Amino acid sequence: MSYSAAKNSQMQKKLRQEAKALLEQGKVDCIIGYEPGSLKHATTPLITKDKAATERLVINPFIVNNLSNFLPYTKGRIGIVAKGCDSRSIVSLIQDNKVKREDLFILGVPCSGLIDVSKVEALVGKYRDEIDDISRQGDIITVKVGAAKKEFSLSQVMFDNCLACELPTPAEYDVLLGEPTSPIGAAAESAGKLDELKAMTAAQRWAFWQNEFRRCTRCYACRNVCPACYCKRCFVDETEPQWLAPMPQEPDNLMFQIIRNLHVSGRCTDCGECERTCPVNIPLRALTRDMYDIVDELFEFKSGMDTKTQPLLTAYEVDEAEDLVK
Amino acid sequence: MTQDSEWEPRLLGLLCKWCSYAGADLAGTGRKKYPANIRIIKVPCSGRIDPLLIVKALRLGFDGVLVSGCHPGDCHYQTGNYRARRRLAITRKFLEGMGVDPRRLRATWVSASESGKFVEVVSDLVKDLKEIGPNELFGGKKQPDAEKAKTGS
Ligand code: SF4
Ligand code: SF4
Numbered sequence: 001m002s003y004s005a006a007k008n009s010q011m012q013k014k015l016r017q018e019a020k021a022l023l024e025q026g027k028v029d030c031i032i033g034y035e036p037g038s039l040k041h042a043t044t045p046l047i048t049k050d051k052a053a054t055e056r057l058v059i060n061p062f063i064v065n066n067l068s069n070f071l072p073y074t075k076g077r078i079g080i081v082a083k084g085c086d087s088r089s090i091v092s093l094i095q096d097n098k099v100k101r102e103d104l105f106i107l108g109v110p111c112s113g114l115i116d117v118s119k120v121e122a123l124v125g126k127y128r129d130e131i132d133d134i135s136r137q138g139d140i141i142t143v144k145v146g147a148a149k150k151e152f153s154l155s156q157v158m159f160d161n162c163l164a165c166e167l168p169t170p171a172e173y174d175v176l177l178g179e180p181t182s183p184i185g186a187a188a189e190s191a192g193k194l195d196e197l198k199a200m201t202a203a204q205r206w207a208f209w210q211n212e213f214r215r216c217t218r219c220y221a222c223r224n225v226c227p228a229c230y231c232k233r234c235f236v237d238e239t240e241p242q243w244l245a246p247m248p249q250e251p252d253n254l255m256f257q258i259i260r261n262l263h264v265s266g267r268c269t270d271c272g273e274c275e276r277t278c279p280v281n282i283p284l285r286a287l288t289r290d291m292y293d294i295v296d297e298l299f300e301f302k303s304g305m306d307t308k309t310q311p312l313l314t315a316y317e318v319d320e321a322e323d324l325v326k
Numbered sequence: 327m328t329q330d331s332e333w334e335p336r337l338l339g340l341l342c343k344w345c346s347y348a349g350a351d352l353a354g355t356g357r358k359k360y361p362a363n364i365r366i367i368k369v370p371c372s373g374r375i376d377p378l379l380i381v382k383a384l385r386l387g388f389d390g391v392l393v394s395g396c397h398p399g400d401c402h403y404q405t406g407n408y409r410a411r412r413r414l415a416i417t418r419k420f421l422e423g424m425g426v427d428p429r430r431l432r433a434t435w436v437s438a439s440e441s442g443k444f445v446e447v448v449s450d451l452v453k454d455l456k457e458i459g460p461n462e463l464f465g466g467k468k469q470p471d472a473e474k475a476k477t478g479s
Contacts (some may be wrong), residue, residue: 035395202427206463211426243382251464251465254464259381294420298419312412316411318398320400324414324415326433326436
């Protein structure tokens with residue numbers, strides 16, 4: 001189904017009605033969704049028990065956060081708004097026994113992809129605040145700055161992970177807020193980055209990552225936004241033994257990110273939250289995407305597809321990966 | 327890669343208590359000689375090995391890591407080695423993607439009676455590592471001193 005603003009506002013209307021009814025009928029204790037953000041062309045998570053607040057819920061091409069991140073820390077029955085990628089993270093949390101399916105009411109958003117405002121900023125050479133309007137009709141994105149109007153294609157302005165998305169319509173939901181959508185299927189820049197890395201020698205790849213992680217501030221935002229990183233005590237916080245020096249320095253920054261990726265293997269759905277949140281723009285998806293492909297290649301496993309599947313790292317086959325062992 | 331002829335690789339062995347550690351022990355009591363390049367840490371089961379231990383060893387400057395557990399079907403806890411195998415396969419592939427020579431991470435199965443195999447595997451890994459050269463991944467020619475490796479700090 002092609003995207004239209006009218007269809008989108010219908011979806012939003014339906015969401016508000018459903019959310020309000022869920023709270024009124026006591027079917028959920030709270031709703032987790034999106035409301036307009038304080039910046040232009042942005043949204044922010046809304047977590048509320050107040051049924052009047054459901055009027056603030058929005059669905060638009062800027063609902064970027066993966067709200068499943070809040071689930072392990074939220075008590076009671078939860079109504080949660082989920083795009084395709086988010087639904088996979090939710091399924092993964094169910095597989096991991098971190099949340100119970102029956103405690104959730106999933107308000108599924110058939111997603112048409114999200115707009116990466118930083119790409120728009122680069123294309124029009126203006127900051128977010130100076131851009132008056134960003135709208136989408138079909139596969140054309142129209143950007144208005146004052147009287148000037150420019151049109152862009154999806155592959156120019158959508159998030160890389162949206163361009164690579166395999167499952168825009170949620171895998172798991174209680175109500176689907178609109179008609180199912182299909183993958184955009186355009187080539188993403190980040191796939192290019194991974195190909196580029198693969199064409200390099202091993203030494204060049206390592207040097208590339210060393211260089212990238214020189215600017216990591218070890219803010220841990222990538223871990224904190226990650227729905228798969230729910231450990232109450234992360235290895236980075238351990239002191240006996242202390243695995244990393246607390247001061248952000250390249251070797252330990254790099255080690256941190258390697259371990260983080262290994263820890264979330266088979267649970268990471270390549271949703272792109274870590275890359276989006278990184279304040280110093282480290283291309284983290286070149287790592288998460290690689291891991292995503294590796295588990296698929298080795299074990300034909302895709303994270304978060306089905307609540308009945310056993311988590312990758314708790315399962316095994318007797319005959320597998322024997323070529324690893326000498 | 328320039329190396330002085332003195333250079334000897336150092337490797338960390340993570341050996342499961344029930345099979346491989348006993349196998350290494352048997353090599354000792356049987357007076358079989360294996361390269362002194364290996365430092366051994368006994369783990370309760372190969373399934374206990376968090377990839378963190380492997381990457382930390384590389385961070386500390388070990389040139390290679392040997393993970394060894396019971397043969398498939400022989401795990402004291404039934405399935406620990408199968409789980410370890412999955413994790414190791416992923417770890418090795420991911421590290422390779424980032425630019426680490428996958429030969430730095432070796433996995434093997436050694437039973438309590440296979441002291442000969444243990445000697446062979448260690449010798450072979452040392453040979454490989456001599457070919458690959460010193461681990462300078464995390465910025466260091468510095469070799470870990472025993473104390474540091476112990477406390478992990
Ligand atoms: S990096 Fe590892 S230890 Fe830390 S929160 Fe993520 S999964 Fe847990
Ligand atoms: S978000 Fe970026 S800067 Fe912060 S810890 Fe992660 S990689 Fe480092």
